Amino acid sequence: MAVLTYREALNRAMTEEMEKDPNIFLMGEEVGHYEGAYKVSQGMLAKFGEKRVIDTPISENGFAGVGIGAAMVGLRPIIEFMTWNFSLVAIDQIINSAAKMNYMSAGQFPIPIVFRGAGGAGGRLAAQHSQSFESWYAHIPGLKVLAPYTPADAYGLLKTSIRDNNPTIFIESEVLYGSKGEVPEGEFSIPMGKADIKREGTQLTIVSWSRALMYVLPAAEKLAKEGISVEVLDLRSIRPLDEEAILASVRKTNRALIVEEGWNVAGFGAQVAYLIQKDAFDYLDCPVERITQEDVPMPYAANLERSSLPSEEKIINKVRSMIK
Amino acid sequence: MSQPKTKKETQDLFELYRQMLLIRRFEEASAKAYSMGKIGGFCHLYIGQEAVGVGAISALEEKDYIVSTYRDHGHALARGLEPKSLMAELFGKKTGIVSGNGGSMHFFDKKKNFMGGHGIVGGHISLAAGIAYASKYREDQAVTLCFFGEGAANIGSFHEGMNLAAIWKLPLVMICENNHYAMGTPEYRALSVKDVSVRAAAYDIARDHIEGDEVRKVRDHVKVAVERARRGEGPTLMEISTYRFRGHSMSDPAKYRTKEELEKYKQGDPLIKAEKDLIGSGWATEDLSKLDETIAKQIEEAVDFAEKSEEPPLGWLYKHVYAENV
Numbered sequence: 001m002a003v004l005t006y007r008e009a010l011n012r013a014m015t016e017e018m019e020k021d022p023n024i025f026l027m028g029e030e031v032g033h034y035e036g037a038y039k040v041s042q043g044m045l046a047k048f049g050e051k052r053v054i055d056t057p058i059s060e061n062g063f064a065g066v067g068i069g070a071a072m073v074g075l076r077p078i079i080e081f082m083t084w085n086f087s088l089v090a091i092d093q094i095i096n097s098a099a100k101m102n103y104m105s106a107g108q109f110p111i112p113i114v115f116r117g118a119g120g121a122g123g124r125l126a127a128q129h130s131q132s133f134e135s136w137y138a139h140i141p142g143l144k145v146l147a148p149y150t151p152a153d154a155y156g157l158l159k160t161s162i163r164d165n166n167p168t169i170f171i172e173s174e175v176l177y178g179s180k181g182e183v184p185e186g187e188f189s190i191p192m193g194k195a196d197i198k199r200e201g202t203q204l205t206i207v208s209w210s211r212a213l214m215y216v217l218p219a220a221e222k223l224a225k226e227g228i229s230v231e232v233l234d235l236r237s238i239r240p241l242d243e244e245a246i247l248a249s250v251r252k253t254n255r256a257l258i259v260e261e262g263w264n265v266a267g268f269g270a271q272v273a274y275l276i277q278k279d280a281f282d283y284l285d286c287p288v289e290r291i292t293q294e295d296v297p298m299p300y301a302a303n304l305e306r307s308s309l310p311s312e313e314k315i316i317n318k319v320r321s322m323i324k
Numbered sequence: 325m326s327q328p329k330t331k332k333e334t335q336d337l338f339e340l341y342r343q344m345l346l347i348r349r350f351e352e353a354s355a356k357a358y359s360m361g362k363i364g365g366f367c368h369l370y371i372g373q374e375a376v377g378v379g380a381i382s383a384l385e386e387k388d389y390i391v392s393t394y395r396d397h398g399h400a401l402a403r404g405l406e407p408k409s410l411m412a413e414l415f416g417k418k419t420g421i422v423s424g425n426g427g428s429m430h431f432f433d434k435k436k437n438f439m440g441g442h443g444i445v446g447g448h449i450s451l452a453a454g455i456a457y458a459s460k461y462r463e464d465q466a467v468t469l470c471f472f473g474e475g476a477a478n479i480g481s482f483h484e485g486m487n488l489a490a491i492w493k494l495p496l497v498m499i500c501e502n503n504h505y506a507m508g509t510p511e512y513r514a515l516s517v518k519d520v521s522v523r524a525a526a527y528d529i530a531r532d533h534i535e536g537d538e539v540r541k542v543r544d545h546v547k548v549a550v551e552r553a554r555r556g557e558g559p560t561l562m563e564i565s566t567y568r569f570r571g572h573s574m575s576d577p578a579k580y581r582t583k584e585e586l587e588k589y590k591q592g593d594p595l596i597k598a599e600k601d602l603i604g605s606g607w608a609t610e611d612l613s614k615l616d617e618t619i620a621k622q623i624e625e626a627v628d629f630a631e632k633s634e635e636p637p638l639g640w641l642y643k644h645v646y647a648e649n650v
Binding site: 025051056057059061062063064065066067068069070071072073074075089092093096097101102103104105106107108109110111112141142144163164165166 | 389391422423425426430432433434439440442443444447448449450451452453454455456457458459461462480481484485487488491643644645646647648649650
């Protein structure tokens with residue numbers, strides 16, 4: 001099995017799909033000559049040429065719209081947002097055009113498009129460059145929302161997204177691009193709406209996704225040494241949501257904690273908590289808990305940034321309090 | 325331009341007049357049905373602007389694309405969409421052009437390359453650039469025509485769409501239907517320029533500006549832009565000056581403008597102008613009244629069809645939220 005970085009896995013998925021289908025193109029700021037702000041599209045301009053790897057001016061609203069228009073007539077664009085923070089100036093196009101077009105046109109104009117790029121908390125990037133928007137996009141019917149954690153998932157889910165006939169919000173984690181993981185040889189894809197059990201356990205389920213797992217997994221490890229058995233579920237796919245996997249795990253462990261990098265108020269974890277209390281209420285031994293980013297814009301100072309985010313320590317303390 | 329000089333020109337004008345009259349009668353019937361509570365939501369009528377849509381769309385070929393605004397009834401009819409399915413859409417019936425999912429602002433017809441009425445002012449401009457982008461990508465020689473109002477010329481999507489179309493030389497014809505009011509805001513309070521087309525200079529692309537009361541003149545000017553786009557010479561920004569005789573939508577009494585102003589514009593009614601030109605060219609007036617009867621009957625049938633059609637089944641509520649993956 002090959003060991004790839006997260007960015008290499010994404011690159012491989014796009015390259016393989018573009019080799020197969022001439023309708024696919026990659027468009028965004030610095031994706032071509034610069035080879036990607038985070039080097040995800042390294043080598044792709046040389047391979048596919050300027051027709052299919054297209055540098056845009058800084059105009060997210062404009063090129064998101066261009067991608068949607070092109071998708072209306074059968075092309076399959078991959079639109080890279082340098083970061084999801086910049087997607088906010090394109091949010092009208094994503095929500096009012098991409099997500100609604102198939103419905104408004106009664107199925108005449110499906111929008112097979114992938115919007116992808118770096119998201120989540122960054123390393124001391126402060127308030128405007130360090131935010132998690134899964135909850136925002138997951139709110140919208142017509143969109144699919146994915147947030148892979150491992151290189152293998154990034155590869156398999158990006159392939160599925162490119163092949164999907166719907167607009168997909170593919171949120172990569174800014175700090176995971178260099179992370180390494182085993183990616184099986186040969187081609188494979190991973191279906192949307194399938195969570196992955198990252199660690200089996202019996203006493204408590206932690207539901208999480210993307211970079212938050214960087215805190216969750218070591219915490220679960222440490223808790224195991226204390227004799228507390230935690231099951232870790234990586235959602236991977238926020239919408240569609242693997243409700244069955246969440247419920248099955250909670251019915252087994254009887255306790256649930258949701259850990260996310262986004263804010264608490266109206267965050268996606270609230271939806272998961274609602275699901276658990278609705279369909280697994282009788283199995284619960286304690287209230288469902290959440291650990292999220294603190295309810296503040298991201299601070300710059302290293303200590304404040306750290307304290308605003310989920311951490312191993314917060315997770316360990318919360319789990320202990322739920323188990324006792 | 326005015327009166328046609330040859331038989332061919334007369335026939336051309338007659339067909340354009342027929343389309344304009346169809347739109348006028350369709351809109352009058354829509355207004356009536358709206359006031360009877362049979363049409364819901366917003367309903368933006370096109371009365372007064374017919375020469376723009378009809379003239380511009382007649383300059384296109386079948387393979388070309390049209391992207392429209394929330395004021396899309398006229399554009400759809402000019403493109404040859406069926407009055408029956410459009411009226412049924414306004415009535416929210418399953419036989420509507422988008423089976424009751426869209427209503428007045430969201431007509432779509434893939435078969436006719438009618439790429440939608442879009443409800444966010446100016447948001448559709450970059451979509452149009454995208455459709456034109458796909459034509460360039462595929463080298464299919466199709467041109468995209470995008471309508472928008474002067475109110476849309478101040479939104480970011482307009483500028484971003486124009487800039488992208490310009491740098492990539494997209495086959496796009498941008499038509500600003502300047503009816504002088506963005507809802508209730510007159511243009512002089514909102515636009516930094518008197519003529520939207522001068523903004524073409526900012527993108528170094530071709531521009532044109534005409535009055536929109538003579539349908540053949542509109543067609544001929546748009547044709548020049550369409551051919552330029554088809555030759556690969558990039559986009560054109562046109563302003564076609566026009567006027568809506570009704571309010572912004574059915575719920576707008578249009579108190580922001582004077583009766584005198586409205587009367588002045590009604591003197592230049594594109595329909596009456598075309599009628600006069602036809603009569604002056606030697607067409608018997610009886611032919612035109614016969615046409616009116618035929619169209620009246622067509623509209624009556626459309627309303628009747630809409631009335632009698634069923635509402636969409638409740639089981640369709642979730643249909644089309646997501647496209648199926650084959």
